[in-house]
Amino acid sequence: MIKLCQWDITGECNLNCSYCREKRTEKLTTLNLGQIFSIIDQFVDMEVRMVNIAGGEPLIFKELPKVLSYLRPKVETLGLTTNATLVSNKNVNIIKDFFDGVQVSLDGGNAKIHDSVRGVGTFKKTVSAIELMVKRGINVMTMLTITRQNKHDIANYIKLASSLGLKSAYLRRVIPSGNSRNTEPLSSSELFSVFKIAHLIGRKLNMHVGSADYFSQIYFDKNEKIKVEKNMQDHPGKVLSGCSIGIDAFYVAQNGQVLFCPYLPVFCGDMTKEHLSSIWEKSRMFKINRNLRMNIEGKCSKCKYLMCCGGCPAYAFLTEGKITASDAGCWVNEQHP
Amino acid sequence: MEREKKDLLIMTVDDLKIGEDFQFLTDEQPEFLAVCGICSNCCYSDCIGGN
Numbered sequence: 001m002i003k004l005c006q007w008d009i010t011g012e013c014n015l016n017c018s019y020c021r022e023k024r025t026e027k028l029t030t031l032n033l034g035q036i037f038s039i040i041d042q043f044v045d046m047e048v049r050m051v052n053i054a055g056g057e058p059l060i061f062k063e064l065p066k067v068l069s070y071l072r073p074k075v076e077t078l079g080l081t082t083n084a085t086l087v088s089n090k091n092v093n094i095i096k097d098f099f100d101g102v103q104v105s106l107d108g109g110n111a112k113i114h115d116s117v118r119g120v121g122t123f124k125k126t127v128s129a130i131e132l133m134v135k136r137g138i139n140v141m142t143m144l145t146i147t148r149q150n151k152h153d154i155a156n157y158i159k160l161a162s163s164l165g166l167k168s169a170y171l172r173r174v175i176p177s178g179n180s181r182n183t184e185p186l187s188s189s190e191l192f193s194v195f196k197i198a199h200l201i202g203r204k205l206n207m208h209v210g211s212a213d214y215f216s217q218i219y220f221d222k223n224e225k226i227k228v229e230k231n232m233q234d235h236p237g238k239v240l241s242g243c244s245i246g247i248d249a250f251y252v253a254q255n256g257q258v259l260f261c262p263y264l265p266v267f268c269g270d271m272t273k274e275h276l277s278s279i280w281e282k283s284r285m286f287k288i289n290r291n292l293r294m295n296i297e298g299k300c301s302k303c304k305y306l307m308c309c310g311g312c313p314a315y316a317f318l319t320e321g322k323i324t325a326s327d328a329g330c331w332v333n334e335q336h337p
Numbered sequence: 338m339e340r341e342k343k344d345l346l347i348m349t350v351d352d353l354k355i356g357e358d359f360q361f362l363t364d365e366q367p368e369f370l371a372v373c374g375i376c377s378n379c380c381y382s383d384c385i386g387g388n
Contacts, residue, residue, distance in 0.1 A: 288359070291360065
């Protein structure tokens with residue numbers, strides 16, 4: 001059984017965001033329906049429980065309703081990651097009928113900041129779409145990618161999510177790949193300040209603030225910290241959580257290739273040529289990640305949360321040039337005022 | 338709109354230049370025992386490494 005697959009159903013997108021990870025040399029191939037159904041059948045064979053449809057922009061993909069009709073009965077949970085600019089009265093029912101939850105990218109608390117990242121006019125469209133989906137009872141959450149453009153607008157982002165009637169707002173740092181490959185990553189101090197503000201405002205507004213940067217959850221979320229420390233106590237020496245690729249998750253690109261992750265596209269296999277079960281068993285990259293925690297160097301290796309966090313291997317490679325490097329964005333073992 | 342981009346190539350494991358000192362201590366797949374706040378609250382995060 002595998003817990004989660006993130007599937008970029010298409011590489012095509014109607015936007016070109018300043019930090020987008022999708023910057024590749026080759027033309028982006030999208031599979032035909034037969035190939036897509038074959039991939040879904042492999043999910044069934046491997047008992048994949050949750051699939052998150054992402055892209056590119058999934059709503060641009062014309063065959064999406066057919067794909068969803070085939071996929072929906074075969075998985076427990078189906079999620080959508082979208083910029084929401086293409087959500088309309090015409091397709092909102094498809095979203096409601098097929099998806100358990102929708103993650104919408106929202107990169108600021110106002111049009112000026114959001115549009116500077118994602119393009120002119122996108123804020124208005126995205127906010128209108130969130131309003132429409134909330135009105136239709138769709139479970140919506142927002143995700144802000146922290147960049148230099150929006151790092152000072154985090155409080156407004158949380159406030160906006162709250163005012164839109166959402167219960168959760170998420171944020172994560174930009175990973176320096178694709179369009180943001182040559183930008184200087186935010187320092188651990190800068191990230192600390194951003195997450196601190198987010199959690200303070202979240203508590204004030206009774207909003208759940210979450211992050212894919214797990215160390216921030218351990219640091220700022222008291223309940224998470226208690227849970228993690230109990231787990232470590234109960235299961236000493238075991239890898240408990242953190243980067244789960246090759247452990248209980250995997251990523252499929254729009255051409256059917258299984259890559260290590262959206263940010264670190266190391267080839268693990270090709271589902272149009274090899275069954276997922278074989279990729280899962282044989283991929284050297286998956287084996288590396290299953291053993292990575294025991295090989296991490298530097299501050300992460302000494303961190304008491306190593307077995308439940310371990311940082312982001314993609315971030316480590318892209319910033320330090322080594323997948324075994326410590327996560328330079330983490331502040332947990334640093335002093336902060 | 339299909340985009341043609343310049344930078345990010347599909348990589349191989351060799352590109353990671355994993356040292357010979359990398360230890361493969363287990364061939365088994367660890368079983369995650371903990372589910373963090375990300376997945377217990379969201380499940381649809383763009384980051385599949387977060388849980």
